[in-house]
Amino acid sequence: MKLQFTIIIVFISIFINAQTNDIKFGKVSMEEVGQKEHNLDKEAGAAFLFKKERLVYDYNPSKGFNYSRKVHYRIKVYKKSGLSWSTITVPLYNNGALSQKIYGIEGLTYNVQGNEIVKDKLKKDGVFTQNINKYEDKVSITMPNVKEGSVIDIEYEIASDFVGFIAPFVIQYGIPVNQVDIKVEIPEYFNFKKNVRGFYPIQIGEVTEKKKIDFQYRQERDTKALFGGGEQSEGIRRGDLVYFETDYNITAINIPAFKEEQYTDNIENYRSAIVFELESTKFPSEGYRMYSQTWGDVANVIYKYDDFGGELSKNKVFRKEIDVLISKYADKAELAASIYNFVKEKIVWDGYYGYGCDNGFEKTLEEQKGNVADINLMLTAMLRYAGFEANPVLVSTKKHGIPLFPTTNGFNYVIAAIENNGDYILLDATNNMLTVNELPNRAINWYGRLVREDGSSVSIDLSPKKSSSKTIFMNVKLQEDGLVNGNMRTSLTDNLAYVYRDANSIKNIEEIKDEKSELLTYTEILNLEVKNLNVPGLPMVETISFENENGLERIGEKIYVDPMLFLAIKENPFKMEKREYPIDFVFPRTEKINISLKIPEGYKVEYLPENLAIGLPEGRGIYNFIMKENGNIIQLVSSYEIKYAMFSPNYYTAVKEFYNQIVQKQSEKIILTKI
Incomplete structure (x- = not known):
C-alpha cells in the first residue's frame, strides 16, 4: 500500500x-x-x-x-x-x-x-x-x-x-x-x-x-x-x-x-x-x-525595544498631571479609573496599530494623538507611577490572526493590565466609549502575553468573563384593520452597550432613528430616545415608539400574528453541513424579551404557540419561550443565554440545531378568531 x-x-x-x-x-x-x-x-x-x-x-x-x-x-x-x-x-x-x-x-x-x-x-x-x-x-x-x-x-x-x-x-x-x-x-x-x-x-x-x-x-x-x-x-x-x-x-x-x-x-x-x-x-x-523561541523569549525581546520598554521608563513628561490625580483620589479603584479616563479624554487614537510607539510619550502628549502603543503604553506607565502593578499585554488583533509560533511578528497591538491578587484588569484607552475590563472586538482574540519589567511573562485569556445583557420590554396594541403600534425599551450592558455606543456615539438622534428605521421592515419609528449614550459603564437605554401598517395577516375571520414582530431571528446563521473552525460569539451574552400584546376587541385566541425549553450540551447555552393568555393580553417571554465566548467545532451540530429550533419557534404565529 x-x-x-x-x-x-x-x-x-x-x-x-x-x-x-x-x-x-x-x-x-x-x-x-x-x-x-x-x-x-x-x-x-x-x-x-x-x-x-x-x-x-x-x-x-x-x-x-x-x-x-x-x-x-x-x-x-x-x-x-x-x-x-x-x-x-x-x-x-x-x-x-x-x-x-x-x-x-x-x-x-x-x-x-x-x-x-x-x-x-x-x-x-x-x-x-x-x-x-x-x-x-x-x-x-x-x-x-x-x-x-x-x-x-x-x-x-x-x-x-x-x-x-x-x-x-x-x-x-x-x-x-x-x-x-x-x-x-x-x-x-x-x-x-x-x-x-x-x-x-x-x-x-x-x-x-x-x-x-x-x-x-x-x-x-x-x-x-x-x-x-x-x-x-x-x-x-x-x-x-x-x-x-x-x-x-x-x-x-x-x-x-x-x-x-x-x-x-x-x-x-x-x-x-x-x-x-x-x-x-x-x-x-x-x-x-x-531564532525559534518561546513566547516568553519573544515578549522579553520586545520589552527591550526602545519604543516599548524604553518608553515605559519615561514618566517625567506626565508626573505633574498624575500627581494631581494621586492627591485627589485616595481610593485605589477611583484613582485607576481617573488615570484611565484622563488618557481616553486627552489622547486621540490615530488609527494605527503596533506594539511600538510611533511618537513617544512626550510628542503624544504634546500633539494629543498617537498610535495604539503610544496610548496604552503611556497608560501603563502612568498606572505604574501611581503605584499600581501595571504591565503591557501584547495582542494579535482578529484581523492579524492567531499566531501559530513564537515570533515578534505574531503581535500587532498592545493593551494595559493591572495585576490584582492573581486576577487581571484589562484596559484599552484607544476608544472613549470603552470602560474598565472592556476591550474592542478587534482585540478580543484568544490570548495575549503580559510582559513584566523583570523579563517574566504570562499568557492571559482576553475573552470577557462577564456576560453582556440585552433586556427588552415591548407593549403592543393590535388593531383589526392590521395596524400595529407600540413602544419598546431596550437596555444594554457591558460589551453589547459598547458595540452600540461605538456605532452611534458621534451621531445625532435623527441619524440613529433613520438608520434603525431602515432595519425594521414595514415599521416606522415615530420617536426615539437614548440615555447614557456617551456614559461608558452605565447601561445604555434606548426607547422607541413605532407603527406598522402591515403587522397582521387577515384570512377570512381570522388574524395571524407574528408575536415577536421585528425581533424574531428570521434565519439560522449556521448553514453548513460541517464546520471545521470555532464558533466565536466574541463575548458571553444573555437576551430577555418581554412582550405584551393587546388583541383587538371582538377577537379571541384560537391558538398560541407551545412553550419551549432547550439547552446546549454541558449547560453552555439555554433558550426558553413562554407564552400565556391573560384576558385580552398575551404575554410572551423569550430568553436565551450563551455562556461562553468560544465554541469548538465539536459543538457545531448542537449549536446549529439549537438555532434551528429557535428560528422555528419564533416564526410560529398566534391565531385570533372573531367572537
Whole structure:
C-alpha cells in the first residue's frame, strides 16, 4: 500500500506539472473565457484557474541575501458575487532599514466578444498604494472591464530584504482553486520549519541541489571577500558562491472553497496554507544562530525595544498631571479609573496599530494623538507611577490572526493590565466609549502575553468573563384593520452597550432613528430616545415608539400574528453541513424579551404557540419561550443565554440545531378568531 500511495503521489505531481507547464501569462484559451460555471462547484462566484508562486533567494556581496517572490494568478469570474476578485491586494512591509517592494505588475482582463477573445490591459491608474502604518503599505491592483464571464491574468514580483520572514503561501480561499504550483528555493544558510495550517491535506515535495552564483565586487583595502576567490583587475574581483539549496514543491488540484459563515473570528486563521518559520541561520562568518523561541523569549525581546520598554521608563513628561490625580483620589479603584479616563479624554487614537510607539510619550502628549502603543503604553506607565502593578499585554488583533509560533511578528497591538491578587484588569484607552475590563472586538482574540519589567511573562485569556445583557420590554396594541403600534425599551450592558455606543456615539438622534428605521421592515419609528449614550459603564437605554401598517395577516375571520414582530431571528446563521473552525460569539451574552400584546376587541385566541425549553450540551447555552393568555393580553417571554465566548467545532451540530429550533419557534404565529 505504501508503494502504491507513493506511485499515485508521483503520478499526480507529474500530471500537475505537465498541466502547469502549458499555462503562461497572457495565454488564455476560449474554453477558459467561455466557461459558464465551475465544473465542481456550481454555486461559485469565481475560481482560481491557476495560482503559481516562485520564491528564490539571491546574493549580493555588498548587501547579502534577499529574495524575490513572483506571483501569477488566473481567476475566472462566473457571477456577480465574484466581481470582488477584480481587485487583488498585496501587503508590503518595511522597518526603515529593510523593506519590500513590488515590481513588474502586469494584468490582462479577457472577455468574449462575438466569436473572439478581447483583452483589456491593466493601466497605471489601476494600481494604488495606501499607507497602513509606518511599517506597512497595501498595494491594490484593480483590473479593468471585469464582468461576469471575465478571465483575469495578474503577474507581479515582490523583492524583500526580510530574508527571515516569508509570508504564508495560501492554498485555500473562499472560492475554488483548480491548480496550485508553488516552488520555494532556500539556501542552506537558512533553516526554516514548515507548518501546515488549516484542514485541507497538502503535499510538500523536497529536493536538495548544489547552486553557484557568480558575481563581481570591489576589493577594499585590508578586507577579504567572504565567499570564493578569483582574479583581481583594477580593484574589481570576480567571485563565486557555492552552496546547497533546498527546493520545496507544493502542487495540488481541485481545492474546494473554504466557506465562511457568521460568528467567525478571522477566517484566514483556518484556510489551508504553508507557513515557513525561520528556526536558525548558519553563515560562514557568523556561525550558528537560533531564532525559534518561546513566547516568553519573544515578549522579553520586545520589552527591550526602545519604543516599548524604553518608553515605559519615561514618566517625567506626565508626573505633574498624575500627581494631581494621586492627591485627589485616595481610593485605589477611583484613582485607576481617573488615570484611565484622563488618557481616553486627552489622547486621540490615530488609527494605527503596533506594539511600538510611533511618537513617544512626550510628542503624544504634546500633539494629543498617537498610535495604539503610544496610548496604552503611556497608560501603563502612568498606572505604574501611581503605584499600581501595571504591565503591557501584547495582542494579535482578529484581523492579524492567531499566531501559530513564537515570533515578534505574531503581535500587532498592545493593551494595559493591572495585576490584582492573581486576577487581571484589562484596559484599552484607544476608544472613549470603552470602560474598565472592556476591550474592542478587534482585540478580543484568544490570548495575549503580559510582559513584566523583570523579563517574566504570562499568557492571559482576553475573552470577557462577564456576560453582556440585552433586556427588552415591548407593549403592543393590535388593531383589526392590521395596524400595529407600540413602544419598546431596550437596555444594554457591558460589551453589547459598547458595540452600540461605538456605532452611534458621534451621531445625532435623527441619524440613529433613520438608520434603525431602515432595519425594521414595514415599521416606522415615530420617536426615539437614548440615555447614557456617551456614559461608558452605565447601561445604555434606548426607547422607541413605532407603527406598522402591515403587522397582521387577515384570512377570512381570522388574524395571524407574528408575536415577536421585528425581533424574531428570521434565519439560522449556521448553514453548513460541517464546520471545521470555532464558533466565536466574541463575548458571553444573555437576551430577555418581554412582550405584551393587546388583541383587538371582538377577537379571541384560537391558538398560541407551545412553550419551549432547550439547552446546549454541558449547560453552555439555554433558550426558553413562554407564552400565556391573560384576558385580552398575551404575554410572551423569550430568553436565551450563551455562556461562553468560544465554541469548538465539536459543538457545531448542537449549536446549529439549537438555532434551528429557535428560528422555528419564533416564526410560529398566534391565531385570533372573531367572537
